[in-house]
Amino acid sequence: MASLFTKIVRGEVPAYKVAEDSQFLAFLDINPNARGHVLCIPKKEVNKIFELEEEVYQELMRFSRKVAIALEKTVDCKRVGMAVVGLEVPHVHVHLIPLNSMSDMDFSNSVKMEEEEFKELAASIHVNL
Template identity: 80%
Template sequence: MASLFTKIVQGEIPAYKVAEDSQFLAFLDIRPNCKGHTLCIPKKEVDYIFDMEEQMYMELMRFSRKVALALEKTVSCKRVGVAVVGLEVPHTHVHLIPLNDMSDMNFANHYEMTDDEFKELAESIHVNL
């Protein structure tokens, strides 16, 4: 059965897309820890990040870096934190989280945003790629 993220890749579920190429997709987390929390995924469904082919892994990190640099230009933060947890959705994903404080990495946090705020933020990050 296709993962939630595969359904996003296939267009079956909407997402606030930030960046996309032939292999990867970045979109805003709909339950963000803080403003700008973004997920980077391979379009090919691979459950565990370390099961990925080494080249795909390296390309995902390169793609994530590009998105993180655009995120830093868009959202006021001291740094962009990176996390790979892998338990929430059985599809490799890299969390990019704008950080001003260590508590911003706490996945119990939920930052509320409207649909319009999500759309505007996604476009702003995309423009800074």
């Protein structure tokens, strides 16, 4: 069965996209740790990050770096943190989280945002690849 992220890639589930190329997609997390929390995924469904072919892993990191740079220019933060946990959805995903304190990396916390705020934020972060 396709993961939630595969359904997003296919357009079956909506997402607030910020970057996309032929191999990867970045979109806002709908349950964000902080305003601007982005997920970067390979379009091909792979369960665990270290199951990716090495070249795809390296390309995912390059893609994530481009998104993080755009994110840091857009969202007021001290830096952008990165985490790979992989327990929530069985599809590789890199969390990019704008940080102002260590608690912003605490996945038990979340920030509430309205749909219009998600739309505006996604448009302002948008990365041209």
